[in-house]
Amino acid sequence: MKHLTDPELLILLREDDEWAFREIYERYWKILYQQALKKLATTEEVRDIIQEIFFSLWKSRHSILLRETLLQYLYTSLRYKIIDYYRLRTVRSKYYDSILQEEEHLSPEVSEELQYRQLNTLVEEEIRQMPAKMKEVFVLSRDYNLNAVQIAQKLSLSHQTVRNQISTALKRIRKRLDRSL
Amino acid sequence: MKNEIPGYIPEHIRTLLIKQSSTILSADEEEQLYNWYQTLDMIPAEDLLGSADREAEEKKRIWLGLEGKIQETTNTGIYRMKPWIWRGAAAVLLFVILGVGGxxxxxxxxxxxxxxxxxxxxxxxxxxxxxxxxxxxxxxxxxxxxxxxxxxxxxxxxxxxxxxxxxxxxxxxxxxxxxxxxxxxxxxxxxxxxxxxxxxxxxxxxxxxxxxxxxxxxxxxxxxxxxxxxxxxxxxxxxxxxxxxxxxxxxxxxxxxxxAPKMLTGDSNFVEVTWRERRLTFFNQPFEVIALQLQRWYGITVIFNDETMKNARFTGTFRDEPLTRVMTALQMSAPFNYRMSNDTLLIDK
Structure with a gap:
């Protein structure tokens, strides 16, 4: 495998050859890791992102069409993943800010970063326990910044149902935060 | 530019990121995001690749997580190990017969x-x-x-x-x-x-x-x-x-x-016998010859509307792939179009 070129590895990858996949990982994980390390604050995030990049490569192995080198492709994939990571973070933290506006629980010395992390963990945990429909509605509202009308269209629900679901979801989250902060 | 506040995102980038969630950004906005990404240059929290040992450990850790992720999503066994049937085929004793002419x-x-x-x-x-x-x-x-x-x-x-x-x-x-x-x-x-x-x-x-x-x-x-x-x-x-x-x-x-029999780089078997592993393999063969293989493999008739494509050469190996996927792969190495009409595959320029 070591002497194969990238295009040859991709041919093998297309037929589900996991040794070829492993070789691609061996070749590029480090350079991507080092790049990601500059772009993200913690090594946990770096690990997750590297995993995701190779996971998407594996998932798209049958349809992959390269217009550039494999490394360029992986770099682009890294950029999309990292920007998406920041997008999710930003949208979520904005959302939590709005949840917490009327609450006065947070002590001012807690840094923004720590605040975000704690909130994120708690909220994700609460979301996991929501009924499926409620979860779907809430995630669309929070991560995609969609309003009730847009969600209602997307999921073929009435506006009122969507509003009720979001409101109940928020109540659950607030309760959860009340208990733990 | 070292950005030393972890996770700090400038306000105008925040606005773009939030906007990106629900609409498509303009080319100009995309470029702003791209430029911001390029400037991200944090001091790493930890240097986990500092020594060879730590690097190996980090590499293994991510790989194991990756493997787990893949196995989770493919419980149908798509992610399977494939020992080559012929790896190390044992030599067989031989006795040569002579004089059987006629x-x-x-x-x-x-x-x-x-x-x-x-x-x-x-x-x-x-x-x-x-x-x-x-x-x-x-x-x-x-x-x-x-x-x-x-x-x-x-x-x-x-x-x-x-x-x-x-x-x-x-x-x-x-x-x-x-x-x-x-x-x-x-x-x-x-x-x-x-x-x-x-x-x-x-x-x-x-x-x-x-x-x-x-x-x-x-x-x-x-x-x-x-x-x-x-x-x-x-x-x-x-x-x-x-x-x-x-x-x-x-x-x-x-x-x-x-x-000499042909072998693809990295393969352990001659191209001539890969069919026994249900693999369809071409080694620098003209499309005209590959077409005969495709006819036998997929039960189709191949017609070349473009004569020049008959001489286009391809190399590759496919295991249990539908015809469309084989054609897509071939199209990657030589530009041509094809149409399927009933059981006939028409190759166009």
Missing amino acids: QYLLHSKKTYQLEVATNIGKVQHLILPDGSQVWLNANSQLQYNNWKPGKAREVVLNGEAFFDIKQQAGQPFIIHTRAVDINVLGTSFNVKAYPEDATTETTLLTGKVQVVMKQEQGRKIQLEPSQKLVVQNNPELENIKKSSINKKHTTDTVSYLID
């Missing part, structure tokens, strides 16, 4: 009681009365008898088969095809003798075989392991262009030649 005339008069035939796209494994094993490739027929002890074992092959022949003293094994007869005792080899192909190919893996070329006045060629004999099926019509069997830059024509 036997190639026999089969024309003979009748055979048994016949095994395969359909398009199918491969069949069978065990002959003497214990020898045969893998019959798609669209092929093998005729044979219930051999009596002490008599020559003879079969007639029309199509392609891989033979693993049991050695039996005093009982030569003879394979009759249209262009050649092959004399063996104990050995494993592949014979490709489709009437629609331009050539008949005998590829020897282990042991020794003797090939009798019928159109060459019964001329005999003895093959060594890892040799391939290519014989022209219709020498009176056209001789083999050497260029069509991977000998570029020559216009010489011959009616037969000894070539």
Whole structure:
């Protein structure tokens, strides 16, 4: 495998050859890791992102069409993943800010970063326990910044149902935060 | 620019990120995001790649997580290990028979009681009365008898088969095809003798075989392991262009030649026998020749609307892939279009 070129590895990858996949990982994980390390604050995030990049490569192995080198492709994939990571973070933290506006629980010395992390963990945990429909509605509202009308269209629900679901979801989250902060 | 506040995102970028969630950004906005990404240059929280040990550990850690993720999503076994069947194929003892010239005339008069035939796209494994094993490739027929002890074992092959022949003293094994007869005792080899192909190919893996070329006045060629004999099926019509069997830059024509079996880089098996692993493999072959393989593999008819594509060469291997995927892969290395109409594949420019 070591002497194969990238295009040859991709041919093998297309037929589900996991040794070829492993070789691609061996070749590029480090350079991507080092790049990601500059772009993200913690090594946990770096690990997750590297995993995701190779996971998407594996998932798209049958349809992959390269217009550039494999490394360029992986770099682009890294950029999309990292920007998406920041997008999710930003949208979520904005959302939590709005949840917490009327609450006065947070002590001012807690840094923004720590605040975000704690909130994120708690909220994700609460979301996991929501009924499926409620979860779907809430995630669309929070991560995609969609309003009730847009969600209602997307999921073929009435506006009122969507509003009720979001409101109940928020109540659950607030309760959860009340208990733990 | 070192951005030392972890996770700090400038306000205008925040606005763009939030906007991106629900609408498509303009090219200008995309560029702003791109530029911001390029400037991200944090001081790493920890240097986990500081030593070789830590690096190896980090590499392994991420890989294990990745493997787990893949296995989770593919419980249907798409992510399977594939030991190559032929890795380290054991050598078989050989006994060479000499002086069987003339036997190639026999089969024309003979009748055979048994016949095994395969359909398009199918491969069949069978065990002959003497214990020898045969893998019959798609669209092929093998005729044979219930051999009596002490008599020559003879079969007639029309199509392609891989033979693993049991050695039996005093009982030569003879394979009759249209262009050649092959004399063996104990050995494993592949014979490709489709009437629609331009050539008949005998590829020897282990042991020794003797090939009798019928159109060459019964001329005999003895093959060594890892040799391939290519014989022209219709020498009176056209001789083999050497260029069509991977000998570029020559216009010489011959009616037969000894070539080497081909192997893809990183593969452990000769291209000539990958069909036994249900793999469709091309090694720098012209599209015209590949088309014949596709016809047998997928049960289609290939028509070239664009003559120049007949000579486009391709290399690659496919396992259990639908035709569309094979075509997509071929399109990646040479630009052409194709259409499927019923069972006909039309190749356009």
